[in-house]
Amino acid sequence: GAVVSQHPSWVICKSGTSVKIECRSLDFQATTMFWYRQFPKQSLMLMATSNEGSKATYEQGVEKDKFLINHASLTLSTLTVTSAHPEDSSFYICSARTGTGSSPLHFGNGTRLTVT
């Protein structure tokens, strides 16, 4: 149980275009989802907390107009990288929680974004 599906697993786009990444909880409802970014050989950096039916909460230093997050239902959150640039190339990972704050997060398999 507690499967999180993230799509696409990899994407290559041209500079200036936008890319949407989907995160779905397949067998549970997730009121809260989290989006992380991971640079090569580095840890995960929390970008934002996505709450169903409300605006996402962004971490300090994350541009909310560039990284648009929508949590339209209890099983789907999307991250759109707008007007992507090469420096946005990274590994993006979503996660979802099944219960309270002490419950473990379940992670998607990540999306490798390369902006050319």
Next chain:
Amino acid sequence: AQSVAQPEDQVNVAEGNPLTVKCTYSVSGNPYLFWYVQYPNRGLQFLLKYITGDNLVKGSYGFEAEFNKSQTSFHLKKPSALVSDSALYFCAVGSKLTFGTGTRLQVTL
């Protein structure tokens, strides 16, 4: 602010030997502590957690971790390492997960 430190970038161990991956934390109040494992180009898989209760926590794939409040540590352990355990291991704290920098475990024959 909460933080996690993983002092070792890499740990090397021979298959069959015990392994330890170190983690220390800093948090106000009672900590929620987690260990996750990441295989190449994949998301993270949950191994185990400590919330309250017994200081020795048993998790997936034979891993366990010991919570030590006085030393603010939560080291990951396994009695007998396998080559398939080779991966990147992250310690994390809190409900939104503040991650350590990760420790690469390399198990060799």
